[in-house]
Amino acid sequence: MNxxxxxxxxxxNIRNPYGMYATLRQTDPVxxxxxxxxxxxxxxxxxxxxxxxxFESGNRLSWLKxxxxxxxxxxxxxxxxxxxxxxxxxxxNDAQHARIRNFIARAWNSRDIxxxxxxxxxxVLNGINEKEFDFVARFAQPVPVYTISGILGIPVTDYxxxxxxxxxxxxxxxxxxxxxxxxxxxxAAKDFIGYFRDQIRLKxxxxxxxxxxxxxxxxxxxxxxxxxxEMTSIGIFLFTAGEETSAGLISNAVLHLAQHPxxxxxxxxxxxxxxxxxxxxxxxxxxxxxxxRIAKDEVIVGKTLIRPGAPVTLVIAAGNRDPDAFEQPDxxxxxxxxNRHLSFGSGIHYCLGDWLGRRQSQLTVAAFLQRYPKITLPxxxxxxxxxxxxxxxxxxxxxxxxxx
Amino acid sequence: MKTREEILQLLKNxxxxxxxISVSEISDSSSFFELGLNSISAVFILxxxxxxxxxxxxxxxxxxxxxxxxxxxxxxxxxxx
Numbered sequence: 001m002n003x004x005x006x007x008x009x010x011x012x013n014i015r016n017p018y019g020m021y022a023t024l025r026q027t028d029p030v031x032x033x034x035x036x037x038x039x040x041x042x043x044x045x046x047x048x049x050x051x052x053x054x055f056e057s058g059n060r061l062s063w064l065k066x067x068x069x070x071x072x073x074x075x076x077x078x079x080x081x082x083x084x085x086x087x088x089x090x091x092x093n094d095a096q097h098a099r100i101r102n103f104i105a106r107a108w109n110s111r112d113i114x115x116x117x118x119x120x121x122x123x124v125l126n127g128i129n130e131k132e133f134d135f136v137a138r139f140a141q142p143v144p145v146y147t148i149s150g151i152l153g154i155p156v157t158d159y160x161x162x163x164x165x166x167x168x169x170x171x172x173x174x175x176x177x178x179x180x181x182x183x184x185x186x187x188a189a190k191d192f193i194g195y196f197r198d199q200i201r202l203k204x205x206x207x208x209x210x211x212x213x214x215x216x217x218x219x220x221x222x223x224x225x226x227x228x229x230e231m232t233s234i235g236i237f238l239f240t241a242g243e244e245t246s247a248g249l250i251s252n253a254v255l256h257l258a259q260h261p262x263x264x265x266x267x268x269x270x271x272x273x274x275x276x277x278x279x280x281x282x283x284x285x286x287x288x289x290x291x292x293r294i295a296k297d298e299v300i301v302g303k304t305l306i307r308p309g310a311p312v313t314l315v316i317a318a319g320n321r322d323p324d325a326f327e328q329p330d331x332x333x334x335x336x337x338x339n340r341h342l343s344f345g346s347g348i349h350y351c352l353g354d355w356l357g358r359r360q361s362q363l364t365v366a367a368f369l370q371r372y373p374k375i376t377l378p379x380x381x382x383x384x385x386x387x388x389x390x391x392x393x394x395x396x397x398x399x400x401x402x403x404x
Numbered sequence: 405m406k407t408r409e410e411i412l413q414l415l416k417n418x419x420x421x422x423x424x425i426s427v428s429e430i431s432d433s434s435s436f437f438e439l440g441l442n443s444i445s446a447v448f449i450l451x452x453x454x455x456x457x458x459x460x461x462x463x464x465x466x467x468x469x470x471x472x473x474x475x476x477x478x479x480x481x482x483x484x485x
Contacts, residue, residue: 007468034467
Protein backbone atom coordinates (compact mmCIF):
# COMPACT_ATOMS: atom_id res chain seq x y z
CA MET A 1 0.00 0.00 0.00
CA ASN A 2 3.01 2.24 -0.24
CA UNK A 3 1.93 3.37 -3.66
CA UNK A 4 -0.72 5.73 -2.27
CA UNK A 5 -0.09 9.32 -3.28
CA UNK A 6 -2.47 10.78 -0.73
CA UNK A 7 -1.33 10.01 2.82
CA UNK A 8 -2.69 12.90 4.86
CA UNK A 9 -2.39 11.18 8.24
CA UNK A 10 1.16 9.99 7.77
CA UNK A 11 3.39 11.41 10.52
CA UNK A 12 6.13 12.34 8.10
CA ASN A 13 3.63 14.23 5.93
CA ILE A 14 2.25 16.06 8.96
CA ARG A 15 5.80 17.16 9.79
CA ASN A 16 6.43 18.25 6.22
CA PRO A 17 3.66 17.88 3.64
CA TYR A 18 5.45 19.66 0.81
CA GLY A 19 7.14 16.58 -0.64
CA MET A 20 3.79 14.81 -0.98
CA TYR A 21 2.23 17.93 -2.48
CA ALA A 22 5.02 18.27 -5.05
CA THR A 23 4.71 14.61 -6.10
CA LEU A 24 0.96 15.01 -6.53
CA ARG A 25 1.31 18.25 -8.47
CA GLN A 26 3.95 16.82 -10.78
CA THR A 27 2.51 13.36 -11.38
CA ASP A 28 -1.25 13.66 -10.95
CA PRO A 29 -2.46 17.23 -10.32
CA VAL A 30 -6.12 16.14 -10.39
CA UNK A 31 -5.81 13.01 -8.32
CA UNK A 32 -8.61 10.74 -7.23
CA UNK A 33 -7.70 9.64 -3.71
CA UNK A 34 -8.47 6.24 -2.23
CA UNK A 35 -11.29 8.01 -0.36
CA UNK A 36 -12.93 8.98 -3.64
CA UNK A 37 -12.43 12.73 -3.41
CA UNK A 38 -10.39 14.69 -5.94
CA UNK A 39 -7.14 16.19 -4.69
CA UNK A 40 -6.22 19.36 -6.63
CA UNK A 41 -2.66 20.69 -6.34
CA UNK A 42 -1.99 23.11 -9.25
CA UNK A 43 -2.29 26.83 -8.60
CA UNK A 44 -4.38 27.61 -11.67
CA UNK A 45 -6.82 24.75 -11.08
CA UNK A 46 -7.33 25.72 -7.44
CA UNK A 47 -7.86 29.37 -8.28
CA UNK A 48 -10.25 28.47 -11.06
CA UNK A 49 -12.34 26.25 -8.78
CA UNK A 50 -12.43 28.85 -5.99
CA UNK A 51 -13.85 31.39 -8.43
CA UNK A 52 -16.09 28.99 -10.29
CA UNK A 53 -19.84 28.86 -9.86
CA UNK A 54 -19.78 25.15 -10.65
CA PHE A 55 -18.52 24.28 -7.18
CA GLU A 56 -20.01 24.92 -3.76
CA SER A 57 -18.93 24.85 -0.15
CA GLY A 58 -20.36 22.87 2.72
CA ASN A 59 -19.19 19.31 2.23
CA ARG A 60 -18.24 19.07 5.89
CA LEU A 61 -21.54 20.46 7.10
CA SER A 62 -23.63 18.03 5.07
CA TRP A 63 -21.42 15.13 6.17
CA LEU A 64 -21.98 16.14 9.79
CA LYS A 65 -25.72 16.38 9.26
CA UNK A 66 -25.81 12.83 7.93
CA UNK A 67 -23.43 11.65 10.64
CA UNK A 68 -25.57 13.12 13.40
CA UNK A 69 -28.64 11.34 12.05
CA UNK A 70 -26.68 8.07 11.83
CA UNK A 71 -25.24 8.29 15.36
CA UNK A 72 -28.61 9.26 16.75
CA UNK A 73 -29.60 5.65 16.11
CA UNK A 74 -26.54 4.50 18.04
CA UNK A 75 -27.48 6.54 21.12
CA UNK A 76 -24.74 9.09 20.46
CA UNK A 77 -25.93 12.70 20.41
CA UNK A 78 -23.70 15.01 18.36
CA UNK A 79 -26.33 17.64 17.66
CA UNK A 80 -24.38 20.40 19.42
CA UNK A 81 -21.67 20.24 16.75
CA UNK A 82 -24.12 21.05 14.00
CA UNK A 83 -25.83 23.69 16.09
CA UNK A 84 -22.50 25.39 16.80
CA UNK A 85 -21.59 25.32 13.11
CA UNK A 86 -24.91 26.12 11.45
CA UNK A 87 -23.81 29.66 10.58
CA UNK A 88 -20.10 29.05 9.92
CA UNK A 89 -20.01 31.28 6.91
CA UNK A 90 -17.26 29.40 5.09
CA UNK A 91 -19.51 26.33 4.86
CA UNK A 92 -22.67 28.01 3.59
CA ASN A 93 -23.95 28.52 0.05
CA ASP A 94 -26.13 30.83 -2.00
CA ALA A 95 -28.77 32.88 -0.19
CA GLN A 96 -27.88 31.56 3.25
CA HIS A 97 -24.22 32.40 2.69
CA ALA A 98 -25.02 35.89 1.41
CA ARG A 99 -27.36 36.58 4.32
CA ILE A 100 -24.85 35.66 7.06
CA ARG A 101 -21.83 37.11 5.28
CA ASN A 102 -23.52 40.44 4.59
CA PHE A 103 -24.77 40.63 8.13
CA ILE A 104 -21.27 40.16 9.58
CA ALA A 105 -19.76 42.60 7.09
CA ARG A 106 -22.32 45.30 7.91
CA ALA A 107 -21.88 44.98 11.68
CA TRP A 108 -18.09 44.69 11.46
CA ASN A 109 -17.55 48.09 9.88
CA SER A 110 -14.63 49.37 11.94
CA ARG A 111 -11.09 48.48 11.00
CA ASP A 112 -9.52 50.74 13.56
CA ILE A 113 -7.72 48.06 15.54
CA UNK A 114 -4.05 49.02 15.75
CA UNK A 115 -4.46 50.51 19.23
CA UNK A 116 -6.14 47.39 20.57
CA UNK A 117 -3.53 45.08 19.11
CA UNK A 118 -0.59 47.18 20.32
CA UNK A 119 -2.05 47.26 23.85
CA UNK A 120 -2.39 43.49 23.80
CA UNK A 121 1.16 42.99 22.54
CA UNK A 122 2.42 45.25 25.31
CA UNK A 123 0.49 43.36 28.00
CA VAL A 124 1.65 39.96 26.79
CA LEU A 125 5.30 40.97 26.30
CA ASN A 126 5.37 42.43 29.80
CA GLY A 127 4.50 39.02 31.18
CA ILE A 128 7.62 37.41 29.67
CA ASN A 129 10.81 37.57 31.73
CA GLU A 130 12.51 34.30 30.81
CA LYS A 131 15.31 33.89 28.30
CA GLU A 132 13.84 30.70 26.92
CA PHE A 133 10.13 29.94 26.59
CA ASP A 134 7.39 28.45 24.41
CA PHE A 135 6.66 31.12 21.83
CA VAL A 136 3.26 29.64 20.94
CA ALA A 137 1.76 29.45 24.43
CA ARG A 138 3.35 32.61 25.76
CA PHE A 139 3.01 34.96 22.81
CA ALA A 140 1.50 33.74 19.54
CA GLN A 141 -1.70 32.45 21.16
CA PRO A 142 -2.49 35.07 23.82
CA VAL A 143 -2.24 38.14 21.56
CA PRO A 144 -4.91 37.02 19.03
CA VAL A 145 -7.20 35.75 21.80
CA TYR A 146 -7.03 39.13 23.54
CA THR A 147 -7.62 40.87 20.23
CA ILE A 148 -10.62 38.87 19.07
CA SER A 149 -12.06 39.04 22.61
CA GLY A 150 -11.61 42.81 22.54
CA ILE A 151 -13.26 43.06 19.11
CA LEU A 152 -16.22 40.91 20.14
CA GLY A 153 -16.46 42.60 23.54
CA ILE A 154 -16.08 39.46 25.66
CA PRO A 155 -14.02 39.34 28.87
CA VAL A 156 -10.37 38.35 28.55
CA THR A 157 -10.64 36.52 31.89
CA ASP A 158 -12.21 33.60 30.01
CA TYR A 159 -9.04 33.26 27.96
CA UNK A 160 -7.82 29.75 28.90
CA UNK A 161 -11.22 28.16 28.64
CA UNK A 162 -12.04 29.74 25.29
CA UNK A 163 -8.62 28.87 23.92
CA UNK A 164 -9.19 25.17 24.60
CA UNK A 165 -12.64 25.33 23.04
CA UNK A 166 -11.19 27.07 20.00
CA UNK A 167 -8.63 24.33 19.52
CA UNK A 168 -11.33 21.67 19.78
CA UNK A 169 -13.57 23.47 17.28
CA UNK A 170 -10.71 23.59 14.78
CA UNK A 171 -11.27 19.87 14.44
CA UNK A 172 -14.27 20.79 12.32
CA UNK A 173 -11.74 21.46 9.55
CA UNK A 174 -10.19 17.99 9.84
CA UNK A 175 -10.82 15.88 6.78
CA UNK A 176 -10.91 12.53 8.50
CA UNK A 177 -12.11 12.19 12.05
CA UNK A 178 -12.76 9.46 14.60
CA UNK A 179 -15.64 8.90 16.97
CA UNK A 180 -13.44 10.21 19.79
CA UNK A 181 -12.98 13.44 17.82
CA UNK A 182 -16.74 13.77 17.42
CA UNK A 183 -17.18 13.34 21.18
CA UNK A 184 -14.53 16.02 21.90
CA UNK A 185 -16.05 18.38 19.33
CA UNK A 186 -19.52 17.89 20.75
CA UNK A 187 -18.44 18.68 24.31
CA ALA A 188 -16.59 21.79 23.12
CA ALA A 189 -19.59 22.81 20.99
CA LYS A 190 -21.96 22.58 23.98
CA ASP A 191 -19.64 24.64 26.12
CA PHE A 192 -19.11 27.22 23.40
CA ILE A 193 -22.86 27.52 22.70
CA GLY A 194 -23.56 28.05 26.40
CA TYR A 195 -20.84 30.67 26.65
CA PHE A 196 -21.88 32.75 23.68
CA ARG A 197 -25.58 32.44 24.47
CA ASP A 198 -24.89 33.90 27.93
CA GLN A 199 -22.79 36.69 26.44
CA ILE A 200 -25.46 37.54 23.87
CA ARG A 201 -28.19 37.65 26.52
CA LEU A 202 -25.97 39.81 28.70
CA LYS A 203 -25.35 42.28 25.91
CA UNK A 204 -29.01 42.50 25.06
CA UNK A 205 -29.46 44.10 28.47
CA UNK A 206 -26.09 45.86 28.77
CA UNK A 207 -24.76 46.68 25.31
CA UNK A 208 -21.19 47.90 24.87
CA UNK A 209 -19.19 49.01 21.83
CA UNK A 210 -18.07 45.46 20.93
CA UNK A 211 -18.98 43.58 17.78
CA UNK A 212 -21.42 41.25 19.57
CA UNK A 213 -23.42 44.22 20.85
CA UNK A 214 -23.30 45.86 17.44
CA UNK A 215 -24.58 42.67 15.83
CA UNK A 216 -27.44 42.51 18.33
CA UNK A 217 -28.33 46.15 17.63
CA UNK A 218 -28.10 45.65 13.88
CA UNK A 219 -30.26 42.56 14.15
CA UNK A 220 -33.07 44.54 15.77
CA UNK A 221 -33.21 46.79 12.69
CA UNK A 222 -33.49 43.86 10.25
CA UNK A 223 -36.79 42.71 8.79
CA UNK A 224 -35.91 39.04 9.05
CA UNK A 225 -33.37 39.10 11.85
CA UNK A 226 -31.06 36.29 12.86
CA UNK A 227 -32.11 33.80 15.51
CA UNK A 228 -30.24 33.47 18.80
CA UNK A 229 -28.87 30.17 17.52
CA GLU A 230 -27.45 31.81 14.40
CA MET A 231 -25.91 34.66 16.40
CA THR A 232 -24.31 32.16 18.77
CA SER A 233 -22.82 30.23 15.87
CA ILE A 234 -21.45 33.44 14.33
CA GLY A 235 -19.82 34.32 17.66
CA ILE A 236 -18.16 30.88 17.86
CA PHE A 237 -17.00 31.16 14.27
CA LEU A 238 -15.50 34.64 14.62
CA PHE A 239 -13.72 33.70 17.81
CA THR A 240 -12.26 30.45 16.44
CA ALA A 241 -11.36 31.88 13.04
CA GLY A 242 -9.80 34.97 14.59
CA GLU A 243 -7.76 33.10 17.15
CA GLU A 244 -6.43 29.81 15.74
CA THR A 245 -5.39 31.09 12.32
CA SER A 246 -3.63 34.19 13.64
CA ALA A 247 -1.80 32.22 16.33
CA GLY A 248 -0.64 29.81 13.62
CA LEU A 249 0.46 32.57 11.28
CA ILE A 250 2.47 34.40 13.96
CA SER A 251 4.17 31.15 15.06
CA ASN A 252 4.98 30.15 11.48
CA ALA A 253 6.39 33.61 10.82
CA VAL A 254 8.81 33.49 13.72
CA LEU A 255 9.74 29.88 12.97
CA HIS A 256 10.68 30.59 9.36
CA LEU A 257 12.41 33.86 10.14
CA ALA A 258 14.51 32.15 12.81
CA GLN A 259 15.32 29.34 10.37
CA HIS A 260 16.37 31.82 7.67
CA PRO A 261 18.87 34.13 9.41
CA UNK A 262 19.70 36.02 6.20
CA UNK A 263 16.03 36.91 5.72
CA UNK A 264 15.63 37.82 9.38
CA UNK A 265 18.64 40.05 9.09
CA UNK A 266 17.26 41.93 6.10
CA UNK A 267 13.95 42.42 7.95
CA UNK A 268 15.77 43.83 10.97
CA UNK A 269 17.66 46.22 8.70
CA UNK A 270 14.51 47.28 6.84
CA UNK A 271 11.44 46.93 9.10
CA UNK A 272 9.19 48.13 6.26
CA UNK A 273 9.64 44.65 4.77
CA UNK A 274 7.26 43.28 7.43
CA UNK A 275 4.23 43.50 5.12
CA UNK A 276 5.74 41.43 2.34
CA UNK A 277 7.36 39.13 4.93
CA UNK A 278 3.95 38.21 6.35
CA UNK A 279 2.65 37.61 2.80
CA UNK A 280 5.60 35.28 2.21
CA UNK A 281 4.85 33.33 5.40
CA UNK A 282 1.26 33.01 4.20
CA UNK A 283 2.47 31.65 0.89
CA UNK A 284 5.38 29.51 2.07
CA UNK A 285 3.58 27.78 4.94
CA UNK A 286 -0.13 28.59 5.01
CA UNK A 287 -2.03 27.85 8.23
CA UNK A 288 -5.08 26.79 6.22
CA UNK A 289 -3.65 24.10 3.95
CA UNK A 290 -6.82 22.72 2.39
CA UNK A 291 -10.30 23.84 1.44
CA UNK A 292 -13.16 21.57 0.48
CA ARG A 293 -15.69 22.01 -2.32
CA ILE A 294 -18.35 19.92 -4.01
CA ALA A 295 -18.96 19.93 -7.76
CA LYS A 296 -22.47 21.17 -8.55
CA ASP A 297 -22.29 20.53 -12.28
CA GLU A 298 -20.21 18.33 -14.50
CA VAL A 299 -16.84 20.09 -14.90
CA ILE A 300 -13.51 19.46 -16.53
CA VAL A 301 -10.49 20.29 -14.36
CA GLY A 302 -7.20 19.97 -16.21
CA LYS A 303 -7.97 16.96 -18.37
CA THR A 304 -10.24 15.23 -15.89
CA LEU A 305 -14.00 15.08 -15.86
CA ILE A 306 -15.51 15.68 -12.43
CA ARG A 307 -19.09 14.62 -11.89
CA PRO A 308 -21.81 16.50 -9.98
CA GLY A 309 -21.72 15.73 -6.27
CA ALA A 310 -18.05 14.79 -6.26
CA PRO A 311 -16.07 16.17 -3.31
CA VAL A 312 -12.94 18.11 -4.16
CA THR A 313 -10.04 18.96 -1.85
CA LEU A 314 -8.12 22.05 -2.88
CA VAL A 315 -4.58 21.94 -1.57
CA ILE A 316 -3.99 25.67 -1.16
CA ALA A 317 -0.51 25.08 0.26
CA ALA A 318 0.48 23.03 -2.80
CA GLY A 319 -0.75 25.74 -5.18
CA ASN A 320 1.32 28.25 -3.21
CA ARG A 321 4.44 26.24 -4.13
CA ASP A 322 3.55 25.75 -7.80
CA PRO A 323 6.57 26.66 -9.99
CA ASP A 324 4.17 27.75 -12.76
CA ALA A 325 2.88 30.48 -10.44
CA PHE A 326 5.92 31.44 -8.37
CA GLU A 327 9.62 31.70 -9.11
CA GLN A 328 11.78 29.65 -6.76
CA PRO A 329 8.63 28.46 -5.00
CA ASP A 330 10.44 26.48 -2.31
CA UNK A 331 12.58 29.45 -1.26
CA UNK A 332 11.48 31.69 1.61
CA UNK A 333 11.97 35.21 0.22
CA UNK A 334 10.45 37.93 2.41
CA UNK A 335 10.72 40.64 -0.24
CA UNK A 336 8.82 38.54 -2.81
CA UNK A 337 6.59 40.64 -5.09
CA UNK A 338 4.11 40.03 -6.50
CA ASN A 339 2.88 37.34 -4.14
CA ARG A 340 -0.59 36.21 -5.15
CA HIS A 341 -0.86 33.30 -2.75
CA LEU A 342 -4.16 31.51 -2.16
CA SER A 343 -4.02 31.40 1.63
CA PHE A 344 -7.11 33.56 2.19
CA GLY A 345 -9.01 31.77 -0.58
CA SER A 346 -10.53 33.49 -3.57
CA GLY A 347 -14.00 34.22 -4.94
CA ILE A 348 -17.16 34.69 -2.86
CA HIS A 349 -15.76 32.90 0.20
CA TYR A 350 -12.63 35.07 0.34
CA CYS A 351 -11.62 35.43 4.00
CA LEU A 352 -13.61 38.14 5.83
CA GLY A 353 -10.82 38.74 8.33
CA ASP A 354 -7.77 38.83 6.03
CA TRP A 355 -7.05 42.46 6.99
CA LEU A 356 -7.13 41.54 10.70
CA GLY A 357 -4.91 38.48 10.29
CA ARG A 358 -2.42 40.49 8.26
CA ARG A 359 -2.34 43.55 10.47
CA GLN A 360 -2.17 41.55 13.68
CA SER A 361 0.70 39.41 12.40
CA GLN A 362 2.64 42.40 11.07
CA LEU A 363 2.38 44.32 14.34
CA THR A 364 2.99 41.29 16.53
CA VAL A 365 6.04 39.93 14.73
CA ALA A 366 7.54 43.41 14.37
CA ALA A 367 7.08 44.16 18.08
CA PHE A 368 8.62 40.84 19.08
CA LEU A 369 11.69 41.37 16.92
CA GLN A 370 12.03 44.90 18.18
CA ARG A 371 11.97 43.82 21.79
CA TYR A 372 14.48 41.00 21.26
CA PRO A 373 17.49 41.93 19.12
CA LYS A 374 18.52 38.29 19.00
CA ILE A 375 16.32 35.20 18.67
CA THR A 376 17.44 31.60 18.20
CA LEU A 377 15.74 28.24 18.21
CA PRO A 378 17.19 25.68 20.64
CA UNK A 379 17.59 22.10 19.35
CA UNK A 380 14.05 20.67 19.27
CA UNK A 381 11.77 18.27 17.48
CA UNK A 382 8.99 20.47 16.09
CA UNK A 383 5.53 19.21 16.89
CA UNK A 384 2.74 20.15 14.48
CA UNK A 385 -1.03 19.98 15.01
CA UNK A 386 -2.01 16.44 14.04
CA UNK A 387 -4.17 17.39 11.11
CA UNK A 388 -2.99 18.18 7.64
CA UNK A 389 -5.77 20.70 7.01
CA UNK A 390 -4.28 23.13 9.54
CA UNK A 391 -0.57 23.87 9.79
CA UNK A 392 0.07 25.15 13.27
CA UNK A 393 2.87 24.42 15.73
CA UNK A 394 1.86 22.87 19.05
CA UNK A 395 4.87 24.57 20.63
CA UNK A 396 8.01 26.46 19.63
CA UNK A 397 10.90 26.77 22.07
CA UNK A 398 12.66 30.06 21.52
CA UNK A 399 15.76 31.67 23.08
CA UNK A 400 15.97 35.41 23.31
CA UNK A 401 18.93 37.60 24.10
CA UNK A 402 19.06 41.27 24.76
CA UNK A 403 15.91 43.23 25.45
CA UNK A 404 14.82 43.87 28.97
CA MET B 405 -3.37 -10.17 21.34
CA LYS B 406 -5.64 -11.73 18.78
CA THR B 407 -4.71 -13.98 15.88
CA ARG B 408 -5.23 -12.96 12.29
CA GLU B 409 -8.15 -15.40 12.06
CA GLU B 410 -9.82 -13.91 15.14
CA ILE B 411 -9.43 -10.42 13.75
CA LEU B 412 -10.90 -11.48 10.40
CA GLN B 413 -13.86 -13.00 12.20
CA LEU B 414 -14.40 -9.97 14.39
CA LEU B 415 -14.26 -7.67 11.39
CA LYS B 416 -16.83 -9.76 9.52
CA ASN B 417 -19.12 -9.90 12.55
CA UNK B 418 -19.08 -6.12 12.94
CA UNK B 419 -19.72 -5.54 9.25
CA UNK B 420 -22.55 -8.07 9.33
CA UNK B 421 -24.26 -6.42 12.27
CA UNK B 422 -23.89 -3.01 10.66
CA UNK B 423 -25.04 -3.90 7.14
CA UNK B 424 -27.36 -6.83 7.78
CA ILE B 425 -25.37 -8.99 5.35
CA SER B 426 -24.78 -12.45 6.83
CA VAL B 427 -21.24 -13.33 7.87
CA SER B 428 -21.10 -16.27 5.46
CA GLU B 429 -21.69 -13.93 2.54
CA ILE B 430 -18.71 -11.74 3.41
CA SER B 431 -15.59 -13.05 1.75
CA ASP B 432 -12.05 -12.16 2.72
CA SER B 433 -11.58 -10.16 -0.42
CA SER B 434 -14.83 -8.18 -0.11
CA SER B 435 -14.32 -4.45 -0.22
CA PHE B 436 -15.91 -2.41 2.55
CA PHE B 437 -17.63 -0.04 0.22
CA GLU B 438 -19.09 -2.83 -1.93
CA LEU B 439 -20.51 -4.18 1.31
CA GLY B 440 -22.35 -0.91 1.77
CA LEU B 441 -20.21 0.86 4.34
CA ASN B 442 -19.60 4.58 3.91
CA SER B 443 -17.50 7.33 5.45
CA ILE B 444 -19.92 7.62 8.37
CA SER B 445 -20.40 3.96 9.28
CA ALA B 446 -16.62 3.59 8.92
CA VAL B 447 -16.19 6.03 11.81
CA PHE B 448 -18.45 3.85 13.94
CA ILE B 449 -16.92 0.48 13.05
CA LEU B 450 -13.34 1.73 13.50
CA UNK B 451 -14.28 2.88 16.98
CA UNK B 452 -15.79 -0.52 17.83
CA UNK B 453 -12.64 -2.27 16.54
CA UNK B 454 -10.42 0.08 18.49
CA UNK B 455 -12.24 -0.68 21.72
CA UNK B 456 -12.40 -4.44 21.17
CA UNK B 457 -8.84 -4.87 19.95
CA UNK B 458 -7.14 -2.17 22.01
CA UNK B 459 -5.25 -1.02 18.93
CA UNK B 460 -5.29 2.60 17.86
CA UNK B 461 -7.22 2.96 14.61
CA UNK B 462 -6.74 5.73 12.13
CA UNK B 463 -9.75 7.22 10.34
CA UNK B 464 -8.35 6.27 6.92
CA UNK B 465 -7.90 2.53 7.52
CA UNK B 466 -10.98 1.56 5.53
CA UNK B 467 -9.59 3.36 2.50
CA UNK B 468 -5.92 2.57 2.86
CA UNK B 469 -6.70 -1.13 3.41
CA UNK B 470 -9.95 -1.40 1.50
CA UNK B 471 -10.80 -5.11 1.85
CA UNK B 472 -11.56 -7.31 4.84
CA UNK B 473 -8.35 -9.30 4.50
CA UNK B 474 -6.07 -6.30 3.88
CA UNK B 475 -7.30 -4.55 6.99
CA UNK B 476 -7.18 -7.71 9.13
CA UNK B 477 -3.60 -8.32 8.03
CA UNK B 478 -2.64 -4.76 8.78
CA UNK B 479 -4.23 -4.79 12.24
CA UNK B 480 -2.38 -8.04 12.94
CA UNK B 481 0.94 -6.34 12.23
CA UNK B 482 -0.08 -3.32 14.34
CA UNK B 483 -0.68 -5.53 17.36
CA UNK B 484 2.90 -6.70 17.39
CA UNK B 485 4.30 -3.17 17.22
